[in-house]
Amino acid sequence: MTSPVRATAEEPVTDTPAAGRAARPSAGPWRRALGRLRRNRSAMIAGAGLLLIVLACVLAPVYANAIAHTDPFTSNASGTVVVNGARVPVLAQSTEGLGLGVTPVGPTWDPGNYFLGADNQGRDVMARLLYGGRNSLLIGLSSAVVCCALATVLGVLAGYFGGWIDAVLSRFFDVIWAFPVYLLAICLSVVLLTSGLHLGPIHIDAGSLALPVVIIALIYVPYVARPLRGQVMALRNKEFLHAAVGLGASDLRIMRREVLPNVLPTVVVFLPLMTALNMLTESALSFLSVGVQSPDASWGTIINDGLALLYTRPAITIAAGLCVGLTAVALNVLGDGVRDALDPNARLRGGA
Amino acid sequence: MKRITAMATRTAGAALLAVGVAACSGGGGAATSATDGAGQPAQTTAAGFQEQHKGGTLRLLAKSGDGTLDPHINYSNGNWQIFQALYDGLVSFRKVGGKASYDIVPDLAEEMPQVSADGKTYTFKLRKDVKFATGEAVTVDDVVASFQRIFRVSGPTSGTFYSGIVGAADCVKKPAGCTLDKGVVADAAANTITINLVAADSEFLQKLALPHAVVLPKGTPDKDQGTTPIPGTGPYKVESYNPNKQMKLVRNPNFTEWSRDAQPQGYPDEIDYNYGLTPEGAVTAVQNGQADWIFDPLPADRLTEIGTTYAEQAHVNPLAAFWYIPVNVNLAPFDKPEAREALQWAFDKNALVKMFGGANVAQPACTILPPAFPGHADFCDFPQQDLAKAKELVQQSGTSGQEVSVVVSDDDVSKQIGEYVRSTLEQIGYRAKLKVISTNIHFTYIQNTKNKVQLSVSQWYADYPAASNFINVLLSCASFREGSDASINISGFCDKDVDAKIAEAMKLDQSDTAASGKLWGELDRELMKKGPIVPLFNPKQIDFVSKNVGNYQFHAQFHALLDQMWVK
Numbered sequence: 001m002t003s004p005v006r007a008t009a010e011e012p013v014t015d016t017p018a019a020g021r022a023a024r025p026s027a028g029p030w031r032r033a034l035g036r037l038r039r040n041r042s043a044m045i046a047g048a049g050l051l052l053i054v055l056a057c058v059l060a061p062v063y064a065n066a067i068a069h070t071d072p073f074t075s076n077a078s079g080t081v082v083v084n085g086a087r088v089p090v091l092a093q094s095t096e097g098l099g100l101g102v103t104p105v106g107p108t109w110d111p112g113n114y115f116l117g118a119d120n121q122g123r124d125v126m127a128r129l130l131y132g133g134r135n136s137l138l139i140g141l142s143s144a145v146v147c148c149a150l151a152t153v154l155g156v157l158a159g160y161f162g163g164w165i166d167a168v169l170s171r172f173f174d175v176i177w178a179f180p181v182y183l184l185a186i187c188l189s190v191v192l193l194t195s196g197l198h199l200g201p202i203h204i205d206a207g208s209l210a211l212p213v214v215i216i217a218l219i220y221v222p223y224v225a226r227p228l229r230g231q232v233m234a235l236r237n238k239e240f241l242h243a244a245v246g247l248g249a250s251d252l253r254i255m256r257r258e259v260l261p262n263v264l265p266t267v268v269v270f271l272p273l274m275t276a277l278n279m280l281t282e283s284a285l286s287f288l289s290v291g292v293q294s295p296d297a298s299w300g301t302i303i304n305d306g307l308a309l310l311y312t313r314p315a316i317t318i319a320a321g322l323c324v325g326l327t328a329v330a331l332n333v334l335g336d337g338v339r340d341a342l343d344p345n346a347r348l349r350g351g352a
Numbered sequence: 353m354k355r356i357t358a359m360a361t362r363t364a365g366a367a368l369l370a371v372g373v374a375a376c377s378g379g380g381g382a383a384t385s386a387t388d389g390a391g392q393p394a395q396t397t398a399a400g401f402q403e404q405h406k407g408g409t410l411r412l413l414a415k416s417g418d419g420t421l422d423p424h425i426n427y428s429n430g431n432w433q434i435f436q437a438l439y440d441g442l443v444s445f446r447k448v449g450g451k452a453s454y455d456i457v458p459d460l461a462e463e464m465p466q467v468s469a470d471g472k473t474y475t476f477k478l479r480k481d482v483k484f485a486t487g488e489a490v491t492v493d494d495v496v497a498s499f500q501r502i503f504r505v506s507g508p509t510s511g512t513f514y515s516g517i518v519g520a521a522d523c524v525k526k527p528a529g530c531t532l533d534k535g536v537v538a539d540a541a542a543n544t545i546t547i548n549l550v551a552a553d554s555e556f557l558q559k560l561a562l563p564h565a566v567v568l569p570k571g572t573p574d575k576d577q578g579t580t581p582i583p584g585t586g587p588y589k590v591e592s593y594n595p596n597k598q599m600k601l602v603r604n605p606n607f608t609e610w611s612r613d614a615q616p617q618g619y620p621d622e623i624d625y626n627y628g629l630t631p632e633g634a635v636t637a638v639q640n641g642q643a644d645w646i647f648d649p650l651p652a653d654r655l656t657e658i659g660t661t662y663a664e665q666a667h668v669n670p671l672a673a674f675w676y677i678p679v680n681v682n683l684a685p686f687d688k689p690e691a692r693e694a695l696q697w698a699f700d701k702n703a704l705v706k707m708f709g710g711a712n713v714a715q716p717a718c719t720i721l722p723p724a725f726p727g728h729a730d731f732c733d734f735p736q737q738d739l740a741k742a743k744e745l746v747q748q749s750g751t752s753g754q755e756v757s758v759v760v761s762d763d764d765v766s767k768q769i770g771e772y773v774r775s776t777l778e779q780i781g782y783r784a785k786l787k788v789i790s791t792n793i794h795f796t797y798i799q800n801t802k803n804k805v806q807l808s809v810s811q812w813y814a815d816y817p818a819a820s821n822f823i824n825v826l827l828s829c830a831s832f833r834e835g836s837d838a839s840i841n842i843s844g845f846c847d848k849d850v851d852a853k854i855a856e857a858m859k860l861d862q863s864d865t866a867a868s869g870k871l872w873g874e875l876d877r878e879l880m881k882k883g884p885i886v887p888l889f890n891p892k893q894i895d896f897v898s899k900n901v902g903n904y905q906f907h908a909q910f911h912a913l914l915d916q917m918w919v920k
Contacts, residue, residue, distance in 0.1 A: 075775040077703030091706045094656040097663035099712040100894065101655030120707060120768050121775070194789060207785055289762050294771050294786040295778075308764050311653035 033265070036341040043337020050330040053323070057137060060130035067112050068127050073295045076122035083108055090114075090122035103312045116319050119305050125316050132297040133323060139212050139291075139298070140279030140331075146217035147274055148267050151224035156263065158225070159232025160255055170229070173222035181219055185281060188215045189290035207293040212285060216278045224270050231263050265342040272338055276331035283324050299324045401609075401617060405902065405918035410620040412914065413634040414647035417595025417627050422577045423563045423584075424501055427508045429911070430647050432563050434625070436907075437601065437618055437915035439566035439584040442476045442495065442545070443557055444614045447913055449905030454817045456557045459614035460490060460567055460585065461545075464557075471552025471862065476545045483606040484569050485583040492538035495545045497570035503530040504574040513559040518548040528574075554862045558816040587618045587915060599625040618915030619903065635896065638665070644898040644919060645912065652764070655709050658896055667895040669906040672725055672814040674717050675708070677773065677886040678798065678826075678842035680806050685751030685782070692883030694745035698780050699773070700737035704888050707768045713894065717887035720822055720876050726865075727819030727857075729873025733880055742780040752781040759787045759808040761794035769809050769888070777807075796837040801844060810842060811891075816909065819872035820861070824854050827884055845884035850875065 027035070037043055056063075064072055079090045083105060094101045104118040115126040158169040176184070192211055197204040204210045235241060235258075244254045285291030286300025294301075299320045306316030418430030423439050426432070436447065444459040446452050458464050461476040468474075482490045503510045503523035511524045523530035537546045549556065559565065568582050581590035587609075588601040601623040609617045629637060635654045637643040639662060650658060658666050677695070685691045701716035708714040715723070718732035746752050756777055760770030770786045777784035789797060798808040814821050825831055825840055829851050832841035853875050860868035879885065895912050897904060900919045907913050 073775070074779065075703065075772045077706050077772060078700050091703075093706065093710045093712075094659055096656075097660035098658075098666055098668060100659030100666065100668070100709060101652065101657075101713075102706045102710045103656060121771055190790070194787075206787070289767070289788055293788070294767075294774060308652050311651075312656065313653075 029265075033338075033341040037337050040337040040340060043334050043341075046330040046333035046337070050327065050334060053133065053327055053330070054137060057130050057133035060127065060134055063111075063130055064124070064127040068115070068124050069112070070124040070127055072123050072127035072131055072297070074123070076118070079122050081105055081108075081114055081118075083113075090118045091120075101312075104309065106313055107315050116315055117313055119302075119316055120308060125302070125319065128297050128302055129299070129319055129323060132299050132302050132320065133327075135209060135292055135296055135298040136279050136282055136300070136324070137327070139209060139216065139282045140275045143213045143216040143220075143278040143282070144271055144274035146213060147220045147278070148224055148270055150217065151221045151270075152228060152260075152263065152267050154221065155225035155228030156232050156255055156259055159229040160236065160251070160259055162233070162236070166229070169225075173226055176219065177222040177226075179219075181281070182284060184219050185215055185285055186288065186290055188219070189285055193290060193293065207296075209292065209296060212282055212291045216281050216285075219281075220274060220278065224267075224274065228263050228266060231266060232259055235259055235262055269335065269339040269342055272331050272335035276328045276335065279331070280324065280328055401612075402619075402903075402918070405619050405920050407619075407621050408900075408918070408920040409622040409624055410645070410901075410914065410917060410919050411643045411898075412623065412625040412645050412647065413629055413637060413643045414625065414627050415630060415634075417593070417599065418647075419595070420576055420578050421581055421590060421593055422505070423566050423582070424498075424505050424507045424568070425576050426563070433647075433910050433912070433914060434599070434601075435563040435566070436586070436910050436913065437588045437623070438586040438590065439563060439568070440482075440586060440615055441560055441562075441566045442478075444561045445558075445907070445909050446613050447616055447907065447916070448613070449907060449913070451908070453907040453909060456561055457611065457613040459561075459611065460495075465547075471554070472549045474547045474549070474556065476547070478543045478545060479610055480543065481608075482585055482610060483608075484585055485589040485604045485606055486569065487606050488569065490567060490585060491570075492540050492543060492545055494570045495567050496532070496536050496538045497572070498567045499532055499536040499547075499565075500530050501568065501572060501574060502564060503527050503532070505576060507564050509559075509562075509564050513562070513564065516549045516551060516553050516556065518550055520550075552862060555816065555818055555820070558818070562816070586615060588623060595627065597627055599627075601625070616916065619918035619920070620915065623914065638896055638898050641898050641900065644901050644917070645914070646896055650894055650896055652709060655713070655894070658894070659712070662896065665897050665899060665901075667897070667904055667906060667912075668712060669893045669895075669911075670715075670723070671891050671893050672722050672817060672908065673811060674720070674722055674890050675704075675714075675769070675809065675811050675888040676717070676720075677807055677888065678810055679884055679886060680804075680842075680844055681884050682801070682844040683804060683806050685746075685749065685754045685756065686806060686883075688749040688751055689883065690745045690749035691751050693881075694742040694749065694780060695886050696734040696880070696883055697738045697745065698742040698776050699886065699888070700776075701889055703772060704769055707772060708765055708889060708891060709894075712892075714889040714891045717889050718880075720826070720879060720885055720887055721819055721872065722814075722822075722890045725814070725819065725822075726817055727823075727869045727872025727876065729870075729876055731873075731877055733877065739776075739779055746781040754782055755785065756782045756806050757785045757787050759789060759794070759798055759803075759805045761791040761809075762788050763791055766791075766794075766809050773807065773809065799839045799842050800837050801834045801839065805842075808842065809888075818861070819869070820854070820858055823872065823875055823879070824858065827879060828854050843884035845882070847882065850879065850882075853878075 064070055077091050080087050081090050088105065090105050091102050093099065104120060104122065105114055106117040108114050114124055116129065117125050119125055154169055158166040193206050196206040197211060197214065204214065241254065241258055244258050282291050282298060283300035286298045287304045289304065292298040292301055302320040303317050306320060310317055414430060418428040420426045423435050440459045442459060442461040443456050446455040446457045460479055460482060462479050463477065465474040465476045478492055478495065484490060502514055503520065504527050506527050514520055515524060517532060518535035519532045520535060523532060535548050572582055579593050579595060581593060583589065587604055587607045589604045591600045591602045593599045603621060631646065631648040631651050634643065634646040634648065635650060638646060679686045679692055679695060681687060705711055705714045705716055719728060721728040758770050758773050760766040767788055770788065774784040774786040797803055798805045798810060812822060812826060827841055827845050829846035832844055832846050833839040853871065857868050857871040857875060860871060893911060902918045903916055905913045905916050
């Protein structure tokens with residue numbers, strides 16, 4: 001009875017008429033999708049790039065401790081550094097003219113010694129960039145997972161039951177989606193960053209990384225849930241579902257065994273795209289100081305740090321901006337590949 | 353680098369200066385000395401008017417307008433600076449650069465007032481022939497109406513600076529019917545105004561020299577006039593004002609110079625104050641000669657360029673102000689004296705100065721009273737950072753490992769300083785967190801004890817040159833109000849012995865300024881030991897002007913004298 005991806009399986013299961021009679025088991029839909037993804041060159045390049053970025057970020061402590069020998073979370077405003085054989089202050093006071101202004105040491109291109117230079121606090125930008133990437137990616141991915149999980153549950157419930165449940169949930173989606181996404185995120189962040197989130201048994205501290213995860217996940221729920229709801233509503237009229245009802249299966253069983261497997265490919269397609277979108281949102285919020293909070297860093301906070309040094313040390317902002325841009329592009333290309341692999345005809349709204 | 357304007361500070365000062373009512377200190381001799389860009393002493397006396405420079409348009413830039421045009425209500429740096437060319441009070445600060453700018457000189461009054469022996473009665477003789485921009489002469493009735501109006505519009509300092517006037521207490525309670533009939537008495541025949549005080553107040557003349565006590569025409573409505581200009585007596589009048597776009601000043605046709613010290617005629621024929629450009633854009637505009645002066649703090653990454661390529665166009669002047677950390681003495685861990693002493697040793701103030709723009713933009717502070725300020729004593733009991741000692745003191749206090757939050761506002765400099773403080777607290781043994789909140793609410797948030805703020809980063813700019821304006825306002829029991837947004841004693845420090853000494857110093861201010869100065873210095877030292885405040889640095893003001901500008905003068909109280917700049 002169970003027929004994963006039945007509703008969308010448009011490719012012939014077999015290539016030859018004889019295969020229908022043959023005993024050779026056909027490859028499952030997931031396996032076939034994976035095969036198609038593997039043959040997608042741009043998706044593979046994007047995937048490899050992403051893997052490289054993730055690996056570099058995961059190894060941030062190794063870089064900071066073993067290569068750069070620096071603590072990227074401790075100010076080093078009075079420290080010194082050897083550049084081209086000469087010992088210079090990390091934050092150099094201007095000595096010419098009126099002696100106004102202080103400039104951090106610029107990129108040395110030496111991995112063991114302020115590779116990308118220092119920020120306003122005299123901290124190693126490269127090490128911070130890797131640590132910041134961990135947070136940006138973590139928040140992007142985990143908020144995408146939370147968002148997709150929540151949206152799947154709500155979208156399936158609304159689409160399957162219809163009636164007042166659908167009416168209530170759909171209005172809820174409409175209300176949330178009626179707000180400009182960033183405005184809503186900023187409003188929630190400003191409120192929650194002062195007091196933290198205390199909702200029943202859930203307690204999240206004001207400075208916790210979980211706070212941007214929850215906020216970003218919440219604001220994008222309608223974006224994912226609405227197409228899923230539509231898909232489930234279409235499934236409602238399919239014969240296999242009527243058959244399940246006729247056999248007396250419970251609602252929960254039908255949703256779990258019949259509906260969910262059919263919407264899962266869509267959710268999987270959403271995942272990389274939402275990761276990219278959420279990472280960009282996180283960077284934007286952090287850039288506006290309402291995302292990741294000190295002492296944690298993210299690419300957004302590093303861009304913000306670099307803004308005050310744009311004229312003298314543009315490398316900080318450019319490096320962090322490049323990281324955000326490249327990762328978002330990689331995730332989007334990979335996401336497109338996943339979509340093409342799972343459902344070549346699907347057209348999702350937008351992308352990151 | 354964004355330096356915060358004194359607006360927030362002043363607003364609070366207003367709300368709380370209940371303390372200031374008691375008043376103190378002898379006026380004049382004070383504070384900062386101005387230097388020009390090349391480090392030479394700026395002009396300190398008003399030279400005669402130089403006719404050949406008269407004319408042209410002075411073009412000023414700011415990110416945005418600075419609120420209402422009503423001088424009895426506006427309490428912001430930007431408009432206070434502009435009001436100098438628009439309005440006059442009975443007395444004013446001398447309009448010159450340098451130390452002399454703290455001197456009080458007669459303005460609409462013919463001469464300095466006669467003060468009674470008990471210090472409670474001030475009698476001013478009004479000048480004749482001074483006219484408002486409308487052409488009407490200034491009369492004693494206008495003066496009385498203006499004092500009434502301070503209370504009728506519930507001016508921000510009505511309950512503090514001017515609450516010592518007889519009848520002011522009733523006026524604060526019932527602003528609408530305020531008459532001050534026993535407090536401000538006019539004698540039209542003798543052309544005199546007599547102001548009666550409840551108690552002697554040696555700071556009273558300085559308070560009268562602030563824009564909140566300027567004289568306006570008696571028919572001025574008793575409500576905030578917002579963007580509608582009120583006619584004044586200064587050399588300029590506002591022709592138009594749109595806080596999002598532009599303020600345009602033109603010459604007041606009814607102005608004739610009566611005192612070069614108090615209200616000199618200005619040089620430009622027109623002053624255009626344009627709003628909307630970011631500080632980055634404004635710097636470029638001044639570099640290109642498209643504008644003449646910028647109000648906003650200069651961006652940090654342009655300072656080096658300004659200090660080198662454009663050094664001749666930059667003017668750096670010390671301010672009577674400090675950045676400091678108010679330490680909450682009533683909350684753990686800083687209720688322990690050892691923990692507070694640890695803080696005094698913990699920070700490298702040179703590092704903090706670097707975050708503000710370097711050694712030529714600020715200087716590390718060892719004392720509460722800024723250098724060259726009345727009562728300043730030259731001592732430095734915590735001369736340099738000693739992390740080992742700080743860590744040891746934290747351990748001695750038994751507070752090691754406790755959680756500490758540092759609350760800072762969301763401007764660039766505050767965030768950087770907050771991050772440095774957080775990082776240092778971690779190094780001396782605390783688990784430190786940084787809490788960044790909007791600049792709009794930060795100043796009131798850190799004052800309210802309900803918010804349980806352990807440490808924060810704040811600034812204090814002197815309202816006028818008196819030691820009490822720092823020590824009495826920031827650290828006396830009277831300025832600590834639990835649960836109030838207006839509790840400028842952010843540390844919650846209340847020490848009866850210190851309070852008694854403050855009272856003694858304020859009393860001495862009226863009779864023996866040398867002795868009071870010494871006492872203030874001792875108090876400063878004692879307070880540094882008790883540690884309710886960690887002074888960080890004393891900032892300087894950088895003014896960046898175009899090549900066209902001449903005759904730049906830095907007034908210690910109101911900063912650059914805009915109408916005294918010439919562009920021709």
